[in-house]
Amino acid sequence: MNLDWLSSFLIFGLFFVVMMIGLALLLHLQMGLAGIGNFGIVGFWGIGMYAFGVLWVRADWPFGEPWPFLISLAFGTVAAGLAGLLIGWLIADLDADGIVVGTLGFATVVLILATTEKSLTGGAYGMGGLDFPYDVGTIKGNEASWLAIVIVLVGALLFYVARVHRSPYGRLLISLGANAPLAGSLGKPTFGTKLWLFVVGSAGMGLLGAMYGVMVHFLSPLKIGIEITLAAIVGLVLGGRSRVWGAVVGVLLTVGLFDIVIQLYAPLPASLSAQALPVLREVLFGATLIVVLMFRPLGILGRMRRDKLMRRMHGE
Amino acid sequence: MDFITDALVIGLTEHAPLVLAAMGFALLYRLTGLINVAYAETVTLGAYLGMWVNTTFGLNFYLTLLPAGLLAGLVSLATYLAIFRPAKRRNVGPLELIIISFGLSIFLRYGLQFVFGYEVRFFEVPPPDTIRVLGVGVGSFRILAVVSVAVLAVLIYWFIQRSRVGLQIRALASDEELAQVSGIKPLTVTTLIWFIAGVAGGLAGAFYGVGSSVRPWLGWEEFLFILLVVLVGGAKNIRGVIIAGVATGVALAALTLQFGQALYSRLALIIAFMVVLKVRGNPLAEAGKV
Numbered sequence: 001m002n003l004d005w006l007s008s009f010l011i012f013g014l015f016f017v018v019m020m021i022g023l024a025l026l027l028h029l030q031m032g033l034a035g036i037g038n039f040g041i042v043g044f045w046g047i048g049m050y051a052f053g054v055l056w057v058r059a060d061w062p063f064g065e066p067w068p069f070l071i072s073l074a075f076g077t078v079a080a081g082l083a084g085l086l087i088g089w090l091i092a093d094l095d096a097d098g099i100v101v102g103t104l105g106f107a108t109v110v111l112i113l114a115t116t117e118k119s120l121t122g123g124a125y126g127m128g129g130l131d132f133p134y135d136v137g138t139i140k141g142n143e144a145s146w147l148a149i150v151i152v153l154v155g156a157l158l159f160y161v162a163r164v165h166r167s168p169y170g171r172l173l174i175s176l177g178a179n180a181p182l183a184g185s186l187g188k189p190t191f192g193t194k195l196w197l198f199v200v201g202s203a204g205m206g207l208l209g210a211m212y213g214v215m216v217h218f219l220s221p222l223k224i225g226i227e228i229t230l231a232a233i234v235g236l237v238l239g240g241r242s243r244v245w246g247a248v249v250g251v252l253l254t255v256g257l258f259d260i261v262i263q264l265y266a267p268l269p270a271s272l273s274a275q276a277l278p279v280l281r282e283v284l285f286g287a288t289l290i291v292v293l294m295f296r297p298l299g300i301l302g303r304m305r306r307d308k309l310m311r312r313m314h315g316e
Numbered sequence: 317m318d319f320i321t322d323a324l325v326i327g328l329t330e331h332a333p334l335v336l337a338a339m340g341f342a343l344l345y346r347l348t349g350l351i352n353v354a355y356a357e358t359v360t361l362g363a364y365l366g367m368w369v370n371t372t373f374g375l376n377f378y379l380t381l382l383p384a385g386l387l388a389g390l391v392s393l394a395t396y397l398a399i400f401r402p403a404k405r406r407n408v409g410p411l412e413l414i415i416i417s418f419g420l421s422i423f424l425r426y427g428l429q430f431v432f433g434y435e436v437r438f439f440e441v442p443p444p445d446t447i448r449v450l451g452v453g454v455g456s457f458r459i460l461a462v463v464s465v466a467v468l469a470v471l472i473y474w475f476i477q478r479s480r481v482g483l484q485i486r487a488l489a490s491d492e493e494l495a496q497v498s499g500i501k502p503l504t505v506t507t508l509i510w511f512i513a514g515v516a517g518g519l520a521g522a523f524y525g526v527g528s529s530v531r532p533w534l535g536w537e538e539f540l541f542i543l544l545v546v547l548v549g550g551a552k553n554i555r556g557v558i559i560a561g562v563a564t565g566v567a568l569a570a571l572t573l574q575f576g577q578a579l580y581s582r583l584a585l586i587i588a589f590m591v592v593l594k595v596r597g598n599p600l601a602e603a604g605k606v
Binding site: 037094098108287290297 | 351353399402403406408410411412414415416418419420421422423424425426427430434536540543544547577579580582583586587589590593594
């Protein structure tokens with residue numbers, strides 16, 4: 001296959017965009033539907049990344065690939081899911097303020113642990129040694145196929161989210177977001193549903209984090225900063241946080257625009273793109289959040305499209 | 317005995333700005349019920365403004381406190397008038413308000429780098445004299461920080477609990493409509509609170525800045541602890557915040573001495589605060605909504 005048109009930069013740009021779409025989709029279930037403002041996305045993402053990387057690189061594996069890779073990947077996912085269980089249990093019955101504190105605190109804890117546990121994570125310097133679990137011959141081929149795998153995974157996630165919207169489970173999540181006490185008084189298990197949503201969402205974020213670790217080969221605390229949380233939130237909010245495609249549209253318009261279109265195709269002087277562009281990107285992301293929530297709170301795509309049953313009930 | 321005095325002195329002197337910043341945040345939280353993430357940038361801004369006045373006009377550190385505090389207060393007020401007041405009028409929900417303040421926080425944090433440059437900056441001050449307190453050497457700026465924080469804390473406490481405007485603030489926080497019926501003007505009082513909170517945050521930032529360095533992440537690094545102190549210390553009254561703030565400072569210092577690594581003490585305290593929040597629940601749901 002001829003991959004000349006696909007430069008390494010483009011692969012990484014696309015990979016990051018797809019990654020953020022995945023995170024924004026998971027956040028959509030939590031924030032867009034169930035109304036849980038998770039500000040610690042990067043914590044779950046990072047714990048998956050580090051748990052996977054540390055086990056894979058540091059452990060003494062008695063058998064050959066691909067088993068160590070698959071076991072480590074599962075371990076990263078489960079570790080993030082368990083963290084989600086803990087944090088979900090902590091915050092599921094708190095209001096928005098408590099949720100912000102709990103999730104922000106968790107992301108900080110992950111960042112601290114990644115820095116202090118030098119023997120495992122390499123501390124502030126970071127750790128290398130991660131690579132693709134296969135070899136197709138060329139570096140670009142490896143990267144492109146990993147990108148394809150992640151695209152398939154995020155595509156499946158998109159399909160799942162669309163299914164949730166049309167299912168009784170989705171209606172339960174929407175009712176939790178709209179009025180949790182009412183849903184509880186109608187006999188719905190509000191605490192358990194939120195907890196389970198948090199566990200599954202966090203495990204998904206952890207899996208994505210582990211897959212990101214494979215692509216970048218090198219884990220460091222710099223990679224689990226607040227920018228990841230910001231990118232997912234701004235994409236979701238801009239696109240439309242209660243719509244299935246909101247995450248896709250929003251992330252393409254924010255991260256996609258900056259990391260692919262401007263970085264690769266805009267004729268910028270090198271001095272600007274090196275230092276000012278990443279800063280400008282964050283400034284604009286912050287401003288976008290303010291402007292969208294003030295003037296079009298539901299984002300570009302707007303109001304939630306309810307499923308057939310709900311539309312029939314409301315006579316639309 | 318040495319351990320206790322060391323922890324007390326270091327905790328009080330090093331973390332005095334935390335108490336001040338938490339008091340400002342608590343005022344805001346109590347009155348508006350809003351977790352204003354951008355408060356972190358009010359703190360950062362105080363450090364940057366102090367550094368800017370200090371290095372451009374060559375004022376000594378004590379004189380820079382005045383413009384730094386006032387300017388940070390004005391910026392805080394401007395964010396209320398430009399963003400949070402219109403947002404409230406549009407009936408933006410509580411979660412959306414938090415996201416807006418998060419956006420503002422990011423906007424300011426990175427915007428500051430365009431104004432003041434990317435590199436870490438420092439106050440141009442003579443190296444502080446070391447004074448021995450209970451056998452522990454402490455820099456003179458830190459002594460000043462403790463004294464000013466104590467004075468400001470007493471002032472703010474007196475202002476809120478004893479003065480007429482303070483009474484209006486508390487009335488507005490507990491029942492907005494009843495307060496309006498009694499002739500209290502919400503806009504005046506709210507404006508004042510945003511300004512005072514900004515001044516407190518800005519001064520805390522200037523003290524943080526002179527104690528270490530001036531960097532865009534300064535406020536954000538302290539923000540989680542400000543938040544935890546206010547939520548756990550209780551936004552019910554200022555006294556609880558002061559006690560929680562002092563206790564946090566001393567605990568941070570003691571744990572750092574114990575573990576030999578500052579990050580572990582932060583880790584332990586974050587977990588301790590989380591446990592308290594979970595055990596106690598969050599009884600602040602009825603906080604004011606201006």
